[in-house]
Amino acid sequence: MENYVDIFKVLANQTRIDMLMWLKNPMDHFEKPTAHLSKNISEKGGVCVGDIQEKANMSQSTVSHYLSMMQKVGLLESERHGKWTYYRRNEEIIQQVATFIQKEL
């Protein structure tokens, strides 16, 4: 895992915070989040870049970049299926950040 400063850098942006919250309950924020996925794959969930981009209303390159930096610090995990890359939250790391602030910071 990464340094907490790097995680805070990633969180220091409203769009990226929004993305994290959208992914908390994909059904509430995306039309058909797993439309391209076969059932067994879609169990772990995740939303593809295109859907997130549409919601974020930013350029494809920016959204891809944001998602990749969120993954780099551990807040998200990704899985590629065919043409699509699905991103989902890494709940463990997110809780670890909360615990760090609560106990150590």
Added chain:
Amino acid sequence: MENYVDIFKVLANQTRIDMLMWLKNPMDHFEKPTAHLSKNISEKGGVCVGDIQEKANMSQSTVSHYLSMMQKVGLLESERHGKWTYYRRNEEIIQQVATFIQKEL
């Protein structure tokens, strides 16, 4: 209170994180944190800018600026006594940030 993004911006810097941790247990990190303070004042604690600067080993202006931005977003509170300004943690806000991440983010 401020937006959480602004709090994360403040936390996106190792020196500022260090400062927050030093202030968690001033006795462990500073010589005589309350040397200039009369007893009744020093009960609430706090460390003056000069002591924090010495520990941080950065310029006076940078340290003062950092402390003031930490205060602006609510992570610290300050109190001036004579020539000195004492900074201490705002535990409530800090816990609020932890809770935000744990429950809402």
Added chain:
DNA sequence: TATATTAATCGATGATCTTCGATATGTCAA
């Protein structure tokens, strides 16, 4: 009141972040 001390503010410069469009890469389907 003049001076020393502590902290805050100002102005500048280099570094990093934000964001885009263009291009490259990977993958499916005709």
Added chain:
DNA sequence: TTGACATATCGAAGATCATCGATTAATATA
């Protein structure tokens, strides 16, 4: 194998951040 589509990467511009030294403001004291 050639397009079409989804995503990733590249390179650039403008904005914001990090950090400093110099100056100003506030306070105590000689």
